[in-house]
Amino acid sequence: xxxxxxxxxxxxxxxxxxxxxxxxxxxxxxxxxxxxxxxxxxxxxxxxxxxxxxxxxxxxxxxxxxxxxxxxxxxxxxxxxxxxxxxxxxxxxxxxxxxxxxxxxxxxxxxxxxxxxxxxxxxxxxxxxxxxxxxxxxxxxxxxxxxxxxxxxxxxxxxxxxxxxxxxxxxxxxxxxxxxxxxxxxxxxxxxxxxxxxxxxxxxxxxxxxxxxxxxxxxxxxxxxxxxxxxxxxxxxxxxxxxxxxxxxxxxxxxxxxxxxxxxxxxxxxxxxxxxxxxxxxxxxxxxxxxxxxxxxxxxxxxxxxxxxxxxxxxxxxxxxxxxxxxxxxxxxxxxxxxxxxxxxxxxxxxxxxxxxxxxxxxxxxxxxxxxxxxxxxxxxxxxxxxxxxxxxxxxxxxxxxxx
Amino acid sequence: xxxxxxxxxxxxxxxxxxxxxxxxxxxxxxxxxxxxxxxxxxxxxxxxxxxxxxxxxxxxxxxxxxxxxxxxxxxxxxxxxxxxxxxxxxxxxxxxxxxxxxxxxxxxxxxxxxxxxxxxxxxxxxxxxxxxxxxxxxxxxxxxxxxxxxxxxxxxxxxxxxxxxxxxxxxxxxxxxxxxxxxxxxxxxxxxxxxxxxxxxxxxxxxxxxxxxxxxxxxxxxxxxxxxxxxxxxxxxxxx
Numbered sequence: 001x002x003x004x005x006x007x008x009x010x011x012x013x014x015x016x017x018x019x020x021x022x023x024x025x026x027x028x029x030x031x032x033x034x035x036x037x038x039x040x041x042x043x044x045x046x047x048x049x050x051x052x053x054x055x056x057x058x059x060x061x062x063x064x065x066x067x068x069x070x071x072x073x074x075x076x077x078x079x080x081x082x083x084x085x086x087x088x089x090x091x092x093x094x095x096x097x098x099x100x101x102x103x104x105x106x107x108x109x110x111x112x113x114x115x116x117x118x119x120x121x122x123x124x125x126x127x128x129x130x131x132x133x134x135x136x137x138x139x140x141x142x143x144x145x146x147x148x149x150x151x152x153x154x155x156x157x158x159x160x161x162x163x164x165x166x167x168x169x170x171x172x173x174x175x176x177x178x179x180x181x182x183x184x185x186x187x188x189x190x191x192x193x194x195x196x197x198x199x200x201x202x203x204x205x206x207x208x209x210x211x212x213x214x215x216x217x218x219x220x221x222x223x224x225x226x227x228x229x230x231x232x233x234x235x236x237x238x239x240x241x242x243x244x245x246x247x248x249x250x251x252x253x254x255x256x257x258x259x260x261x262x263x264x265x266x267x268x269x270x271x272x273x274x275x276x277x278x279x280x281x282x283x284x285x286x287x288x289x290x291x292x293x294x295x296x297x298x299x300x301x302x303x304x305x306x307x308x309x310x311x312x313x314x315x316x317x318x319x320x321x322x323x324x325x326x327x328x329x330x331x332x333x334x335x336x337x338x339x340x341x342x343x344x345x346x347x348x349x350x351x352x353x354x355x356x357x358x359x360x361x362x363x364x365x366x367x368x369x370x371x372x373x374x375x376x377x378x379x380x381x382x383x384x385x386x387x388x389x390x391x392x393x394x395x396x397x398x399x400x401x402x403x404x
Numbered sequence: 405x406x407x408x409x410x411x412x413x414x415x416x417x418x419x420x421x422x423x424x425x426x427x428x429x430x431x432x433x434x435x436x437x438x439x440x441x442x443x444x445x446x447x448x449x450x451x452x453x454x455x456x457x458x459x460x461x462x463x464x465x466x467x468x469x470x471x472x473x474x475x476x477x478x479x480x481x482x483x484x485x486x487x488x489x490x491x492x493x494x495x496x497x498x499x500x501x502x503x504x505x506x507x508x509x510x511x512x513x514x515x516x517x518x519x520x521x522x523x524x525x526x527x528x529x530x531x532x533x534x535x536x537x538x539x540x541x542x543x544x545x546x547x548x549x550x551x552x553x554x555x556x557x558x559x560x561x562x563x564x565x566x567x568x569x570x571x572x573x574x575x576x577x578x579x580x581x582x583x584x585x586x587x588x589x590x591x592x593x594x595x596x597x598x599x600x601x602x603x604x605x606x607x608x609x610x611x612x613x614x615x616x617x618x619x620x621x622x623x624x625x626x627x628x629x630x631x632x633x634x635x636x637x638x639x640x641x642x643x644x
Contacts, residue, residue, distance in 0.1 A: 002513060009501035012542075315497040318458055319558070320486020320514035322479045397485070398458040400497055401449055401570050 006333050017337060020301055024341025024377060027294045029348035032373040033356060034283040036365045041276040045269075047212075049097040050165070050200035052134025053265040055088070056233045057243045058096060061250055063226035063257040071150075071223055073254050080249055081230060082128075086238040087246075091132035092221050093231045094124040096265070097202035098272035104203070104211065108184040109172060111191070118171045120164070120214040121203035122185075124151055124222050125231075130163070132231045133201070135217075138166065140179045140196030143219040152224040157189035159219050163196035167213035185216075206272050226257070239264060294377075295384040298338075302330060302388035306395075313392050314399025323393040330389035331382055338381040342374045349373065405566055405597050406432040406455060411464030413450050413620070424450040425620040428464070432566075432599060437592040439611035440601045447620035448601045449570065455599060456568045457485040469565045486514050490559030494571035496551040498543040498558075504530060505539040508558045515562055529557035533587060549580030556587060560596075567591065569600040573607060585610060 010017050063073060074092055081090035095102030103124070106116025123129070127143040140163070147161055162183070169178035182191035201215040222228070234242045243262040251259045270277075306313070313326055321329075353365040413425040425447050432438050442448045453459040454466065457473060466473050469488050473481065491497075498507050508529055512522040530536050533553035543551050552572060559567055569588065573581035585607060592598050592612070600611060608614050616623050 005502055005506045005509070008503070008506060009499070012501045311497070312499055315493070315499070316510060316514075317482065318456065318485070318491050318497075319511040320482055320562075322482040322514075324479070325482075325514060396458070397456075397482075398453045400491065400493060401453055401456075401458065 002329060002332060003336060006329070006336050010333070010336060016301060017340065020297060020337055021341035021344060023294055023297050024338055024381070025345035025348050027290045028342055028345030028370070028373050028377055029352045030290055031287050031377075032349040032369045033352050033365065034287050035373075036353070036369055037356075037362065038280050038283050040363060041273075041280050044206070045273045045276055047202070047206075048200060049202045049265070049269065050133075050135050050198065050215075051097060051265055052233055053269060055236055055239050056132070056134060056231060056265045057239055057246075057262050058093075058229055058231055058265070058268070059243070059246055059250060059262045060227065060229040060260040061254075061257045062260070063228075063254070065256040068226055068254075068256045070226055070228060073257070074221065074223075074228055076253055077228070077230065077250060078128075080253055081232055081246055084242060084246060084249070086235050086242050088233045088235055089128050089132040090230055090232040091125045091128040093129060093132070093229055094222050095121070095204050095229075096123075096133075096231065096268065097204060097215075098206050098265075098268050099204045100206070100272060102204035105185050105216075107168075107172065107216070108187055111184055111187045113184075113187060117183075118168060118214055119211050120168050120216045121205070121211065123201070123215060123217045124220045125217060126221050127219065129217060129231070130196075130198070132233050134233055135201045136199040137163070137196050138199045139177070140194070142196060147219045149220045150223040151218075151220040152222070155220075158185040158192050160190065160192060161195045161219065162192040163198060163217040164194055165198045165201050165213060165215045167200070168215065169194070169197055171214065291380060295380055298334060298381055298384035299388060302334065302385045303391070305333075306330070306388045306392040309392075310395055310399060311402075313395040314397055314402070317395065317397035318400035326393040326395070327389045330385055330392050334381045334385040334389075335378065338378055342377060345377075346370045346374065405434045405436070405469060406430070406599070407465075407467040408455075409465040411454065411466060412462045413447075413454060413459070414462045423620055425454070425461070428617075428620065428622060430615060430622060432597065434565075434597050435592075435595055437588075437596075437598045437612040438600070438615060439608035439613070440599060440615045440617060441603060441605065441608045442617035443603070446617045448603075448617055450620070451617065452568055452570050452599070452601045456489050456491060457481045482514075486511055486562065488565045490562065490564035490567045492552070492555050492559050492567060492569040492572045494574040496543070496548070496555045496575070498551055498554055500543055503540050503542050504535060504546075504554050504557075507543065507554060508561050511558060511562050525561045525563075526557075529561035530554075532560060533557045547580065548576050549583050552576060552580070552584050553587065556584070556591075560591070566597045566599065569598060571602055572600060573602075573604070581607075 063070060078090055081087055103122040104119055105122050107118050107120055109117050126148055127145050130137060130142050149159055164178065172178065172183060173181055178194045178197060181194050183194065184191050198217065202213060203211050203215050206212055232246060247259055247262050316326060349370050356362045357364060408428055408430050411425055411428040415422040415424055428451065440448050440451060454461045468484065471484060499510065505526055508526045509522055512525055527536065530539060533556050535550060535553055535557065572588065573584050576584060588598060589610065602608055
């Protein structure tokens with residue numbers, strides 16, 4: 001490899017070297033950080049909600065008219081829904097993971113606490129709720145029918161038994177078994193005892209990393225106003241058909257209400273992460289554009305140099321360079337330019353990441369992003385320069401004696 | 405050293421055929437200094453290109469230092485060119501971004517010499533042309549005559565069997581041309597085989613032997629008396 005003379009020659013074309021090097025450096029810095037942001041978003045989107053998302057959907061209704069009775073409507077609706085062939089389970093629910101709206105509350109380990117030990121999403125449902133969501137109980141027991149209650153504005157205190165997620169249990173009692181432990185949802189009321197642990201059930205707020213895995217399932221049905229939401233789990237493959245049927249049946253058995261269009265939990269997930277997906281697409285376009293522009297920059301510069309040095313290439317051929325030697329020369333020259341850009345770019349990439357951490361609370365980029373980015377840009381550079389280098393290798397040695 | 409028998413070179417386009425060399429025969433022995441003269445378009449440069457393995461020929465035979473070059477692939481021709489031939493171009497053809505040391509180093513790197521061997525040869529070659537003190541200078545910092553000396557050093561560094569000079573003084577003023585010509589004569593006196601293409605009769609007269617080319621054919625070969633005595637093969641075209 002003629003690295004030293006190549007470097008020496010490049011030092012006499014500093015402007016081109018600096019411009020191309022800077023372009024490569026910026027590309028590396030932006031591509032590495034963008035890819036990291038994309039991977040972070042992808043990881044965020046891939047987190048399981050704890051529900052059976054494939055077979056579940058929600059329906060909601062708002063009653064109207066003076067004779068609309070929410071409690072009776074819920075009883076009738078649930079009886080109808082649970083009787084529908086193909087429905088595995090149905091339950092009332094106040095909110096769901098990924099909906100970005102719901103009820104949260106602080107939990108305290110002692111009555112005397114001034115500040116809560118943790119904040120948790122509150123899901124109100126009946127003894128079918130756990131099953132309807134498809135959440136997995138990993139310890140303790142589910143609710144019994146005799147433990148069910150109602151919640152309205154007038155309700156005082158909190159239920160004596162609750163089920164919480166494993167993550168919330170670990171937060172409240174690190175390294176201990178939460179089953180049988182007491183916790184206060186309101187320090188002015190009685191404590192609730194943990195009777196069950198759910199493997200996982202996300203809070204509605206998927207972008208709040210602090211509470212997203214903390215959820216409490218309460219054995220109460222909301223009996224306030226005229227709004228009610230149901231979560232319905234079907235047998236595999238029957239969700240979409242049953243969603244239409246259930247929607248029609250709800251309207252049919254009680255016409256004094258508006259039934260909202262059903263929504264699958266998969267659609268809820270898609271909506272919850274639509275901004276993240278848009279950001280990933282935009283960053284992907286930015287990455288692709290940068291790589292294309294950088295590759296075109298390398299092609300353009302290499303093509304210019306080949307044209308500019310046609311006589312020189314002919315002279316090298318006349319002095320004994322094979323076609324392969326000329327090809328290798330241009331590949332090596334690109335390798336040197338790219339390497340200079342990448343050394344600068346590596347520093348920029350880490351610096352940019354530190355800036356993002358300081359200003360946007362992102363995570364530290366794993367160390368391997370920059371080396372992998374360097375390898376990719378080396379490869380891109382070599383592929384980009386291959387065309388002009390092949391053209392250079394085809395310059396005939398007789399060019400050395402031509403007057404051009 | 406260099407032997408061409410009935411060599412021809414035809415350039416073809418879809419419209420016309422141009423016969424650049426026709427029935428071209430020449431024999432240059434080791435240690436000879438031959439000037440090839442002729443008017444513009446006579447085929448001098450084509451002869452030089454073929455002699456220097458820069459171009460392929462259409463017909464005939466060409467032996468370089470006993471090697472039949474007909475049918476050689478590009479890589480083999482490049483290696484043979486690098487090993488056997490030193491070029492001196494009219495426009496010097498130095499690489500402007502490399503200093504003198506690196507310029508002379510170019511053919512040596514293609515030869516595959518190790519770094520210490522290359523350094524020794526470069527230093528010797530630059531010393532031979534009187535430019536040892538300017539190794540780190542760039543071509544643009546030298547006069548035309550000095551640049552041509554560097555080109556000669558580059559041609560000499562690989563210890564070639566033959567030096568091919570294409571109008572070596574064509575871009576130089578009289579004084580510089582004289583210096584370069586003197587250097588070529590010194591090299592010849594030291595045993596170098598030189599073929600010099602020129603249109604300058606005065607320069608040609610300083611060579612040991614003149615070959616005159618017109619319309620792609622050798623029309624006259626003027627052999628030095630002592631060379632005749634050595635039995636120089638006179639090409640058929642010249643005999644005719």
